[in-house]
Amino acid sequence: MYCARGCNCVLAAQKDGILNQARSFLATCGILAICCAALLVAHTGSAAAGNLKPESNSKAVAITVDDLPGAVPGRGSWQAVGELKDLQRINQAITGILKSHHAPAIGFVNEWKLQVSGERDARVELLQWWLDAGLTLGNHTYTHASLQTTPLDQYEDETIRGEVVTRALMKAAGQEEKYFRHPFLMTGPTQEVKVAFEAFLKERGYRVAPVTVDNDDWRFNDVLGAALERQDKQLAEKTRAAYLAYVDSAFDYYEGVSRSLFHREIPQVFLIHDSELTAECLDELLTRLERRGYRFISLDQALADPAYATRDLFIGPEGFSWLIRWKLAFGQEADWQNEPDPPEWIVKMSSDIRRAKQKH
Numbered sequence: 514m515y516c517a518r519g520c521n522c523v524l525a526a527q528k529d530g531i532l533n534q535a536r537s538f539l540a541t542c543g544i545l546a547i548c549c550a551a552l553l554v555a556h557t558g559s560a561a562a563g564n565l566k567p568e569s570n571s572k573a574v575a576i577t578v579d580d581l582p583g584a585v586p587g588r589g590s591w592q593a594v595g596e597l598k599d600l601q602r603i604n605q606a607i608t609g610i611l612k613s614h615h616a617p618a619i620g621f622v623n624e625w626k627l628q629v630s631g632e633r634d635a636r637v638e639l640l641q642w643w644l645d646a647g648l649t650l651g652n653h654t655y656t657h658a659s660l661q662t663t664p665l666d667q668y669e670d671e672t673i674r675g676e677v678v679t680r681a682l683m684k685a686a687g688q689e690e691k692y693f694r695h696p697f698l699m700t701g702p703t704q705e706v707k708v709a710f711e712a713f714l715k716e717r718g719y720r721v722a723p724v725t726v727d728n729d730d731w732r733f734n735d736v737l738g739a740a741l742e743r744q745d746k747q748l749a750e751k752t753r754a755a756y757l758a759y760v761d762s763a764f765d766y767y768e769g770v771s772r773s774l775f776h777r778e779i780p781q782v783f784l785i786h787d788s789e790l791t792a793e794c795l796d797e798l799l800t801r802l803e804r805r806g807y808r809f810i811s812l813d814q815a816l817a818d819p820a821y822a823t824r825d826l827f828i829g830p831e832g833f834s835w836l837i838r839w840k841l842a843f844g845q846e847a848d849w850q851n852e853p854d855p856p857e858w859i860v861k862m863s864s865d866i867r868r869a870k871q872k873h
């Protein structure tokens with residue numbers, strides 16, 4: 514099903530005169546090769562899954578935290594750098610909780626939020642806290658750019674500009690920066706751009722950091738931010754409780770997708786943000802995951818599972834879980850619309866808050 518869709522895209526592009534003949538021939542060859550590889554991987558993935566007997570207590574999850582050194586409520590991460598004192602409080606709490614649960618997490622950085630006059634050293638120090646806590650870091654572009662709307666050459670510049678401080682800190686700590694997380698989980702508007710950017714990443718020593726348990730925690734963070742601002746303790750408590758229940762439903766859902774694709778529960782990669790919400794809920798959230806039978810592993814360990822060799826064949830303007838993307842490699846529909854949504858009141862309040870902030 515996907516092969517037809519991919520090839521139609523190339524034919525349409527040729528018709529529109531976007532690609533010259535030589536380029537479209539190469540692109541078509543590339544797509545055919547990718548489709549064949551996908552069928553092969555999907556096939557071998559299923560075979561491998563069949564051989565692997567699920568162990569009891571085999572649940573594992575890598576915690577990945579986006580938008581360091583802080584995701585500000587009510588605004589996109591690309592729009593606000595946040596107050597230093599808030600970021601210090603949030604990062605101190607989050608790194609402490611991760612350490613206390615022995616969760617070897619990774620934080621993905623937008624370095625433009627370090628560039629605040631008079632605060633540069635103090636903001637870089639926030640990243641150092643992560644490394645000092647035995648955690649690791651990755652690249653999330655300089656300004657949280659979208660590959661959907663940013664031309665490829667500018668997006669590559671965003672990636673290079675986004676590694677300057679992080680790579681130096683990691684090198685001094687004896688670590689190597691090796692993961693890239695696409696902002697908005699948008700992996701490219703066309704096959705050509707996606708493949709070209711992945712080749713660029715490989716050349717610079719990066720691997721794409723996928724997400725399997727996706728969620729809209731940023732919406733809860735917006736509502737929590739508004740509740741704290743107006744000192745509405747009841748709303749803050751209601752928001753925290755709704756978020757924890759929502760995370761439970763997200764795990765229910767993606768565990769189910771994992772079982773249906775791989776006949777077992779693969780190691781999950783969970784996305785959360787470096788936010789007030791996470792600072793306040795992470796201890797309870799990790800405790801609930803432990804009760805659910807999870808142990809915490811690094812992204813390296815998660816991605817060593819053969820399931821992660823499955824090709825991501827999705828091309829389009831949406832950003833969603835790799836478990837849903839991988840359905841394409843299994844000849845199924847990428848039904849991202851069925852992913853669990855936050856409660857309606859959270860969606861509405863968050864949308865209203867964002868609209869109001871845009872006006873000011």
Ligand SMILES: [Zn+2]
Nearest residue numbers: 579580696697
């Ligand atoms: Zn992000």
